[in-house]
Amino acid sequence: MIRINCPYCGERDHSEFSYGGDATINYPSLDASEKEWTEAIFFRKNIKGFQFETWHHSNGCRMWLVVERSTITHEIKSVKPCHPDLQKVVKNNK
């Protein structure tokens, strides 16, 4: 059981969260070409080691989070909200 330290709710079981995907993708604009979208959607890295990925606290505060997790050991280095404004709020609370 991975334990994820939600910035809003505290440390919780991963079963409260849903996995999203690669958090480093810059999605192209909606009017971008099929080629750009293909790159963004289908060509993904298979990282061995730490990667940034999104998780949704779907059975909690409903926040989308960026989690820095090792794909080898599940060690989690950092967790922060995806939304930049929420990142600021969390920081100010600390």
Next chain:
Amino acid sequence: MKTRRIDNYGKINRDKILSFRWDKKNYKGFEGDTLASALLANNIGIVGRSFKYHRPRGIFSSGVEESGALVTIGSKDRRDPNVRATTQELYNGLEASGQNAFPNVNFDLAGINNYLGRFFAAGFYYKTFIGIPPLEWGKGTAIWMFFEKFIRKAAGMGSASGLPDPDTYEHAHDFCDLIVVGSGPAGVAAAIEAAEKKLDVILVEQDSLIGGNQLAENDFDNSQIKNQLENLGIKIMTRTTAFGLYDNCVVGLLERVTDHISAPNVNMPRQRFWTIRAKHIIVGAGAIERHIAFNNNDIPGVMTVNASKHYLNRYGVLTGKRIVIATNNDSVYETANQLSEAGANVTVLDSRTNLEIETNKSFEIRKGYVPYNINGSKKIDSLDISKSETINKSETINCDQVLLSGGWSPAVHLLSHRGVKPKWDYNNACFLPSDTKENITIVGSSRGLWNKNDCIASGIAGTTDALNRLGLSKTNYFFPKPGGWKNPIQPLYEVKYKKSRSKSFVDYQHDVTTDDVRLAHREGFISVEHLKRYTTLGMANDQGKMGNIIGLSLMAELLNKEIPEVGTTVFRPPYTPVSIGALSGRNVGKHFRPLRVTPMHQWNIDHGAKMIEVGLYQRPWYYPKENETLSDSYIREASTVRKTVGICDVTSLGKIAIQGPGSTEFLNRIYSNGFSKLQVGKARYGIMLRDDGIVMDDGTSWRLAENEYFMTTSTGEAAKVMSWLEELLQTRWTDLNVNVTSVSEQWAGVSVAGPKSREVLNNCVDDSMVITNNNLPFMGVTSTFLKGNIPCRIARISFSGELAFEVYVKSDFANTMMDLLWENAKKYDGCLYGLEALGALRVEKGHVTAAELDGRVTIDDAGLSKMASTKKSYIGSAMRKRGVLKNNDREILVGFFPTNLKETFNAGTIVCEKNNIKGQGIGRITSVTYSPELGHWIGLGFVKGGLDKWKDTNLVGADPVRNKQMNLKVVSPHMIDPKGERMYA
């Protein structure tokens, strides 16, 4: 029969006599016995038959590593197979029997397998079922299927009851700073040290008593330790196994709550499955004594040395009279002293020639001797021994018991669960735990420490390590060095004996012999992982706790390598078996998954609804009158909707409030069709695509105010759509000022459909002017009041194709709304209709649902190209025309009629061309119903090329699963009122 119980030994309560049954006969034991100790005390040697060869087997150990005494406990629906007799506590009335034998373990007809051994060697299945040359007789699946049932019956363990489990199980959770696994000297020292340093500690022990292997000592009393632990506030959990370590210091525990009680309180669960979230884990799981492989080393009467010490000092059972102990290490001598003091005639064979050992001189030590063959079949008659491992000069000793100690294997299993590979220690001939970065510390004999003071020191050091890693201290500490015996161990895994039909067992439980390991080597299965799977070494439910190292050492010898080069297989959870009941806990039957009901659930049932599960939701399926069947009922309901009016609970649809200045822009980006010009007071049907251009969901959005929308989604996709909207707003479009809130539970919704629906609603709303055709045209939305001042939202939306309204009220008003609408609908001979009629109505109209939008379908496939805007970009717009999605021969939505209108067909039917009925055909049927309007069966589905290509061709519907075939014709999916004149009425 003479008892083996002796006076003045053991910690059993001799004042409390317990009766139990073994193989249909009555016996007696004492409180504090295990089933194994009680059987031994009653002089019962054979307790089971082996897996493949049906050889008689006795009790090998006194703990979880037991691989011989697997028995069935209980009867009828409480029959529990493959229970280790060595860990089953005795209780009054316990019923147990031997396994894998007919008629019984003493005389088993399948014992013939012992002589057919060469046919059942490793790889038996793989070789037998590739066929016998030259004609390859017996090749293929069919013959395997035929023989499988006989093989499975002959090979194997106990059988399950096949009845529902009458017991209850619980899931429980706890948190702590430190969890200590094992209550031996190391674990107890660690727990005390931690509790004194103010840590919150849980101490877990699989046995019923704390003490670990000290329970085998004659002068050990755990009451003082127990008091001390309790006074320090340590939570002690006995009869609880830490079966697995998981990420982030999560530990899985199985607590056996009532398995030792004869008539448990009915309110108690049988077992409890604990999830413990700790900050640090200390494992003091002990070490397990190994046996030695030589011919007939499985005859009942063979046991580990430590086990006989347990039986003597804990249970007061002297397991033999003339005992030979074979060893390669110092650990046996204390036991030898005590066994001879207790009255046994003891001889020790020590494979080492140079050794200094202090004993009470009451037994003979044969230095440099090893055992190589046991004579006897159902019991030991004598033992053949020889000087060193070369068998030239042999001798025979008469004996009734052979105790073995081939060294000790630290229990590294739990660390292995975390992916940490153990390292081989040459000095102690065992695998030792490696270091890990995780907050896990290993203490005691699990680190290869063989004496008690070292174990205690390691426990204290372990807690210091934990405190340092938790940042609570910065104290230097050291762990004692592995070892602790005066004389070094001499590796001894196998004594070879060249004689035909000899069997020296490596893994007792799966009948894996040394010859099987050699066979695997000859046939190229030399990797340990291949060795394991080819021979099934270590794959029984003891997971190779005793035999694995012997197997590895043999393979190393064959490969001319050292054991560390050969490596070891990975131990995976669970450490000991966990029942399925404990895993499922209370999530069984009705509670298998959550149940969702609409606020008018009871109202629906009170009005005759039969319910059906849709996802987690209970929805009205149909409302039968008197003797109506499902088809009678839905056909009547659908006809009534088309003729007059019907009312249907649609609350299960997902409902999302979308608010904020960016709402219109947001909807315009997520829906494929335009939303920028939708006026306040209007709703629009919309389709959402995924990033890759495939349809995700459809639904409606109602513009309630300038910056406020009310979105409905399909029932099944509600949660997914909600998460998707949140993801977009929180990760991609963080500048959009929009808030989304799930309001699915807050609103109760109903569809009022049919030509008389407006008249019904006229009587139900406060002001009937708001729903006139002018004020509320098709797709119009209004917020108004039902009679009784109930605020509501009404939209003129039709799924049935009739004049229809969707009415939403706050969930609390659901029953009032239903009463009001139903009272008025009855005046027009209206009906209540369920999901089956709803389905019939929408199939007639060609409206798609989840059956059609299955995650493979594009907008164009669904015949909804008009819904794809060309004036804007939206999610999926770039990708919906990519590659294969623009092929001409994609399967397009169409309607189907049977050519012979009297015929029926089913969803799932494959559509084929007439003379080419095979494979996936050219299309598929997704939804089927009887159409009351048309008077015959109709279907929706997909066909390559669509209506234009096939409208005049006779096609075939192939339904091989239901053994049906029919002629079909392709029609427009809009099977009635294609222009929608009724909806606009």
